[in-house]
Amino acid sequence: MKNKFLLKVARKLILLLRYSPFNFSLKIRNFLYKFLFKKMGLNCNITEGVIISHPENISFGNRVSIHQYSILDAQGEIIVEDDVAIGSHCLLITSTHRFEDKNKKIKDQGISTKEIKISSNVWLGSRVTILQGVTIGKNSIIGAGSIINKNIPDNVVAAGVPCKVLKNR
DSSP, X not given: OOOHHHHHHHXXXXXXXXXXXXXXXXXXXXXXXXXXXXXXXXXXXXXXXXXXXXXXXXXXXSSOEEOTTOEEEOSSOXXXXXXXXXXXXXXXXXXXXXXXXXXXXXXXXXXXXXXXXXXXXXXXXXXXXXXXXXXXXXXXXXXXXXXXXXXXXXXXXXXTTTTEEEEEO
């Protein structure tokens, strides 16, 4: 088990460096995330302003890049395979509020979580939102501004609200 004190120090340093755009800050952030993530492959880059909750539920393959001001809400698991490019201002949200019981307030019913999986060689354009339970197939491209609430197959270009397959690659 990882040392709790060192994990707290790593989290505080990441918060301190979150918005620093300098190259040395990028290197330090990426080094520190190795201790917090479930798995972090080689040559990953998490640029400035990225917000990550529950990093212990995140697994990254090799050569993953996450660009400015994206948010990863990993209350459920997030799996990102090799060679994935996540554009700026993207949202990956693994949780949602429960609302089945009409006699209880929605806020009192808790949340449910489902995994998000992004297969290898995927490009997410800017402002893409991926909701819980979604798998994006390998070699796919998701257009900017898309909201993904259903699985996307391999080797396609998809976009829209909600996201739909536009063509095969």
